[in-house]
Amino acid sequence: MLFNITAKDKKTSARTAELELPHGKIDTPVFMPVGTNAAVKGLRHDSLDNIGFKIILANTYHLYLRPGEELINNFEGLHKFSNWNHNILTDSGGFQVFSLAPFRKIKEEGVYFRSHIDGSYHTLTPEKVVNIQKAFRSDIMMQLDVCTPPEITYKKALEALELTTRWAKRCKTEWLKEMPGYEGVLFGIVQGNFYEDLRKRSAEEIVELDLPGTAIGGLSVGEEYNVFKDYLSYTAALLPEEKPRYLMGIGTPEYILDAVENGIDLFDCVLPTRIARNGTVFTPEGTIALKKARFAESHEPIHEGCGCYTCQHYSKAYLRHLFKAGEMLGPMLASEHNLYFLNNMIKEIRQSIKEGKFAEYKSAFLSRYNSAGSTGKAS
Amino acid sequence: MLFNITAKDKKTSARTAELELPHGKIDTPVFMPVGTNAAVKGLRHDSLDNIGFKIILANTYHLYLRPGEELINNFEGLHKFSNWNHNILTDSGGFQVFSLAPFRKIKEEGVYFRSHIDGSYHTLTPEKVVNIQKAFRSDIMMQLDVCTPPEITYKKALEALELTTRWAKRCKTEWLKEMPGYEGVLFGIVQGNFYEDLRKRSAEEIVELDLPGTAIGGLSVGEEYNVFKDYLSYTAALLPEEKPRYLMGIGTPEYILDAVENGIDLFDCVLPTRIARNGTVFTPEGTIALKKARFAESHEPIHEGCGCYTCQHYSKAYLRHLFKAGEMLGPMLASEHNLYFLNNMIKEIRQSIKEGKFAEYKSAFLSRYNSAGSTGKAS
Numbered sequence: 001m002l003f004n005i006t007a008k009d010k011k012t013s014a015r016t017a018e019l020e021l022p023h024g025k026i027d028t029p030v031f032m033p034v035g036t037n038a039a040v041k042g043l044r045h046d047s048l049d050n051i052g053f054k055i056i057l058a059n060t061y062h063l064y065l066r067p068g069e070e071l072i073n074n075f076e077g078l079h080k081f082s083n084w085n086h087n088i089l090t091d092s093g094g095f096q097v098f099s100l101a102p103f104r105k106i107k108e109e110g111v112y113f114r115s116h117i118d119g120s121y122h123t124l125t126p127e128k129v130v131n132i133q134k135a136f137r138s139d140i141m142m143q144l145d146v147c148t149p150p151e152i153t154y155k156k157a158l159e160a161l162e163l164t165t166r167w168a169k170r171c172k173t174e175w176l177k178e179m180p181g182y183e184g185v186l187f188g189i190v191q192g193n194f195y196e197d198l199r200k201r202s203a204e205e206i207v208e209l210d211l212p213g214t215a216i217g218g219l220s221v222g223e224e225y226n227v228f229k230d231y232l233s234y235t236a237a238l239l240p241e242e243k244p245r246y247l248m249g250i251g252t253p254e255y256i257l258d259a260v261e262n263g264i265d266l267f268d269c270v271l272p273t274r275i276a277r278n279g280t281v282f283t284p285e286g287t288i289a290l291k292k293a294r295f296a297e298s299h300e301p302i303h304e305g306c307g308c309y310t311c312q313h314y315s316k317a318y319l320r321h322l323f324k325a326g327e328m329l330g331p332m333l334a335s336e337h338n339l340y341f342l343n344n345m346i347k348e349i350r351q352s353i354k355e356g357k358f359a360e361y362k363s364a365f366l367s368r369y370n371s372a373g374s375t376g377k378a379s
Numbered sequence: 380m381l382f383n384i385t386a387k388d389k390k391t392s393a394r395t396a397e398l399e400l401p402h403g404k405i406d407t408p409v410f411m412p413v414g415t416n417a418a419v420k421g422l423r424h425d426s427l428d429n430i431g432f433k434i435i436l437a438n439t440y441h442l443y444l445r446p447g448e449e450l451i452n453n454f455e456g457l458h459k460f461s462n463w464n465h466n467i468l469t470d471s472g473g474f475q476v477f478s479l480a481p482f483r484k485i486k487e488e489g490v491y492f493r494s495h496i497d498g499s500y501h502t503l504t505p506e507k508v509v510n511i512q513k514a515f516r517s518d519i520m521m522q523l524d525v526c527t528p529p530e531i532t533y534k535k536a537l538e539a540l541e542l543t544t545r546w547a548k549r550c551k552t553e554w555l556k557e558m559p560g561y562e563g564v565l566f567g568i569v570q571g572n573f574y575e576d577l578r579k580r581s582a583e584e585i586v587e588l589d590l591p592g593t594a595i596g597g598l599s600v601g602e603e604y605n606v607f608k609d610y611l612s613y614t615a616a617l618l619p620e621e622k623p624r625y626l627m628g629i630g631t632p633e634y635i636l637d638a639v640e641n642g643i644d645l646f647d648c649v650l651p652t653r654i655a656r657n658g659t660v661f662t663p664e665g666t667i668a669l670k671k672a673r674f675a676e677s678h679e680p681i682h683e684g685c686g687c688y689t690c691q692h693y694s695k696a697y698l699r700h701l702f703k704a705g706e707m708l709g710p711m712l713a714s715e716h717n718l719y720f721l722n723n724m725i726k727e728i729r730q731s732i733k734e735g736k737f738a739e740y741k742s743a744f745l746s747r748y749n750s751a752g753s754t755g756k757a758s
Contacts, residue, residue: 074676313424318417321446329418
């Protein structure tokens with residue numbers, strides 16, 4: 001893996017870089033669409049490719065349960081299994097265990113849980129998640145960590161971060177065992193909940209391990225926006241500048257701008273495709289809900305000037321009709337628009353950083369994005 | 380409209396032709412995918428275009444109820460509304476009134492019914508369905524007819540066909556009223572249930588009206604296969620040779636081959652996309668159900684040698700995984716395959732007719748299609 005910073009903003013921590021991974025080079029900052037089951041909901045791979053995505057995220061928890069790492073290994077990894085020839089980042093599965101499994105118990109050894117699909121019992125250890133992700137041939141794999149919700153006690157937050165560090169070490173040891181032909185990298189995860197000294201301690205311990213990249217976990221987990229911003233900025237500043245930084249689970253334009261401002265290079269979120277399936281789409285003036293009656297007769301695309309397939313071919317009236325009629329094509333076209341919109345925004349962000357104008361870009365974007373007030377927002 | 384027969388099979392009534400419609404020329408025999416709400420389920424219009432479809436069917440009943448003909452007229456028709464630049468055939472809505480509406484009553488004037496969406500009361504008259512289809516700018520519009528189920532009495536079948544003829548005359552009168560810029564054509568529909576003399580009488584009365592094309596209605600409505608074949612062959616022979624013949628509502632390979640053999644030029648069916656959404660796909664050896672465990676580890680495409688996007692890019696193991704995981708991409712890719720398969724079959728059929736080998740083609744196709752027996756069939 002090579003990480004080459006190509007431009008730095010003067011007023012903020014924003015930067016652009018080139019990240020060389022086993023399946024090609026990507027320009028950062030970058031938004032990664034989520035393909036939970038090795039499929040981004042509603043888009044064919046060639047659509048993702050045409051938009052310009054060079055990396056997607058897949059969920060280890062889901063793919064471990066179904067179809068299982070053995071089958072994926074028989075296909076020599078996720079890329080060949082799903083026929084996606086660019087990069088794939090996989091999470092460790094830990095977050096989904098905490099959010100989806102009907103039962104889980106954390107022990108020193110690992111996490112014990114029951115499948116949300118069939119109730120079967122499973123164990124994920126740090127070593128096991130590394131080996132699953134090796135079977136996946138993940139270009140970036142994540143360590144097993146303990147993600148905590150807001151408002152837990154200091155003691156619990158401390159225990160979670162300490163265990164996260166011990167698991168990071170075990171993941172590193174397992175990752176370092178060579179696997180011929182595989183060159184994916186391991187990222188550590190900073191936890192520490194919403195306690196500054198714990199964030200600091202976690203960052204020091206994870207950075208100490210000298211892994212190829214660092215992620216910030218446990219943010220955007222239900223805390224208030226100002227708390228998110230404070231902890232993002234506090235934590236990001238603790239991470240080494242020369243390595244890629246990944247903020248897990250964010251994907252609204254506002255959060256992306258905050259992340260970039262604080263020197264984050266990678267982020268992912270299900271939000272753009274999830275809201276699209278319900279008919280909510282991004283525009284430079286904020287999100288709009290396509291089902292609203294006021295679009296019933298609109299001959300205009302979602303956003304005049306948008307270069308996406310949907311905006312190039314369809315009116316809001318037709319899109320609204322598709323959603324009202326429950327046609328699959330509605331979610332398909334709305335998802336494509338939302339991903340195109342975010343990718344295009346990221347391209348503009350990179351350009352603004354190169355031109356030393358990121359702060360101006362952010363300010364202008366947000367001013368326009370929030371301009372329509374409640375009438376321009378999805379409810 | 381021009382209809383130019385380009386080849387005739389010697390042993391059967393099969394023929395190829397060119398049909399010139401307002402939105403371009405199509406080669407017949409042709410299979411028309413069904414886009415109930417002006418959208419073929421699971422496929423973008425560019426995918427339909429890439430496969431080679433030059434005509435799709437849309438349902439007047441659905442589009443009349445939602446979004447309504449006034450809105451579609453404001454877009455100057457369905458083509459611009461849905462951004463489909465090739466031809467569109469619309470049915471009259473009558474069949475859906477009989478199959479979907481929770482209440483309907485047939486009177487001389489027209490059909491009275493309640494919407495299956497919101498229970499609202501509506502009336503469709505022969506004049507009204509013509510004007511709705513004019514608002515749609517349908518390239519081929521269908522008359523309002525009375526479609527009857529198998530096993531009704533002779534008296535009821537007679538009444539239905541007589542009313543169908545009277546409605547055909549009223550449709551013709553309304554269709555002949557000029558609408559500047561609109562050049563779509565009206566097809567009449569032969570009814571007569573499963574009584575040979577009534578089929579003959581209906582055909583004579585409809586043919587007498589000298590409309591641009593003739594459809595056979597009231598077949599493939601639940602009758603046994605042999606009854607279908609007998610009445611198809613009996614009725615098709617009663618239709619003028621020099622005009623296009625349309626068999627409504629058929630779309631399995633077996634029924635398509637029977638239709639072509641009897642000189643049918645157009646057919647449509649929801650079946651290829653409906654079964655695809657459930658994971659059932661066509662192969663030259665019969666249909667297969669992708670969810671079956673035996674495909675779990677298959678590196679092979681649905682059908683080796685198939686030129687569709689799905690078969691060119693994905694294994695059965697990945698497709699099965701998508702269906703097991705409930706990913707939208709599964710229905711999308713399976714629908715694309717099934718429509719490609721039928722369109723490719725139709726191309727081969729046209730070629731076989733031109734080479735005077737249709738009977739051989741049919742026999743070879745069916746022999747292979749039925750070769751796998753129950754193991755090759757979807758259950």
